[in-house]
Amino acid sequence: MVLTRVLLVALVASVFGNSGRRQVPASGSARGSGQGPPPGAAPPEAAPPPPPAFTQWPMLSVAGDDPATVDTAEWTLWDEPVRVSVTEAAKLDRAAELVGGELDAIDVAASRLRPDSELASAGDGSEVSPLLAELVAVALSAARETDGDVDPTVGAMLGSLGHDPDFGALVTTRPTRHVQVGQLAVYRPPTWEEVRLDDRRLTIPEGVTLDLSDTMRARAVDRCAALVAATLDTGVLVSVGGDIATAGPAPRAGWPLLVRDGPVDPAARVSLPGGAAVSTASSHHRHWDTAEELLQQIVDPETGHAARPIWRTATVAAFSALRATAVANASLARGVLAPSWLEALAAPARLVGNDRSLRFFGTWPTAAET
Template identity: 45%
Template sequence: MKAEEWPVWGTTARVVVTEPSTLPAARVLIESMLSEIDLACSRFRPDSELMAAGRSSGPVQVSPLLATLVEVALRAAEDSDGAVDPTVGNALCALGYDRDLSIVDVDGLAVTVKIAGWRSVTLSGNTLTLPKDTVLDLGATAKAFAADCCARLVADALDTGVLVSLGGDIATAGPAPHGWQVLVQDRDDDPSCVVTMPAGKAIATSSTRSRQWRRGDRLLHHILDPRTCQPAPRMWRCVTVVADNCTDANTLTTAALVNGNQALTMLREHNVPARLVAADGSVRTLGGWP
């Protein structure tokens, strides 16, 4: 196997291939795909298609890519009973997360605003209708979906087994006779473990510690509870789930952080291998983990 990594979207992209000669081409394919997705749905660039759609009044025609990304986000909202809501963009902006975390303004107040709710977003084919002044945030699904897309793209185009990691979102595709060994650890001071994941599976980790910023005297994180428009209580440091695809895995990990003390019940209902690190550092596992 051969690997390469580089910075992207405030995190690290990493690609591992089972056929070493395919690595340069794999990186080119992944960088191209990530660039397309960024231009389609970034909340941090005014020229993105998503931000342009938010400035429009009434229905707007969007590209097939953006329509797919919004559809994925709405499906995640429905599957999570609203715990993963793409309309929290306004709330994140009001809390100060209106730009890349490396340049977030630490001065000022963290304001609470109401959100329209995911049911107020309408998508019919490529026609998107948003409530007035609504900013969508697709971060809870777009990165995981990108990992899924990149893994499938590389495997199909280059005839290789591949693992694509975008921060805590990891997707695999193609053959890997011995599976993939993955280190599961959010922060350096968190408990760690190594799991062997079958080829074609995905694993995602969501955290209340990795994407943090300070606003005045408050230390905030990016997983918002749509019911309060505030960061979810830090009952869990992080949650990790293995699933058939990274999008589903990340939907469950995000929803678990939002659901707090109901996370274990929710994950058991979905019957997925899961690992939860509590605020005190203790570890809970279920669903046959690892």
């Protein structure tokens, strides 16, 4: 683990993107206030409809010329850079220790890269640990809120497309699932709706492999940031790859972030308020060769084929990394329909096209571009 003192926290894009349907989702559900009408008040004629999903968004600003100094620990996990920054230097070592322990527990529970993970042997309807149940639940929730665009059942597809846990080695191409129609075997991709999670009892149908990578990393940084802030009473930023979450008090001018996917891509310097999160999804970082074509890890759950990207990257800000990564990955999946969807959500977002052109949405600060 390397301890450094930095002036800027760099946001590096994530590539565990998923693809899916091209429809704008209907309104989702959210928790109610839990407050009833005042005593003596007449009951309403009908219960109000639940608010739509993705309605709460943070306000970003342009990072100043003199960003706050923060103390940072860095290491690598899941083939991604991990960063922990705190506003109080004396608490950095303990913060890194807390984050390391939390990430290790999540890795043991749900990593697709570990054959000995709990997820690797789960799915027969028996009880799983509370942690794995939570990680599966948030993955299914993200799939529901994005109308299947972020689908955790792409794991088997990645294998059938020539992708193994070593990120790059070739495997024998094999079908994921088939439906027999007369003499014709028709490929039918699995979907998240076939996975059953009843309390802590997890049932995964035969031929379906869960890949929780997207939502697992996002949930991990959300959990880690909350844990450090609550335990150490300090402002904290935690990032894994392109997923960033913050908790506790931010530096005076906010958390400065450099949003850029690669050295030749457009860059933006934004300031993130405390308690907010950012996620960047990329369509081009990880790829590997097969005998037929160069495949990307953005897989379309409807067809089982690698999606043809319209956008190089999608960056979204939200009040949780889980929500940000769901919208960012769904934006890549929706392609030409992503702009209208993001406009409808009013999400603070930034799309980079294949020609490196830029589109901005919601309250994303356009003046942040450098």
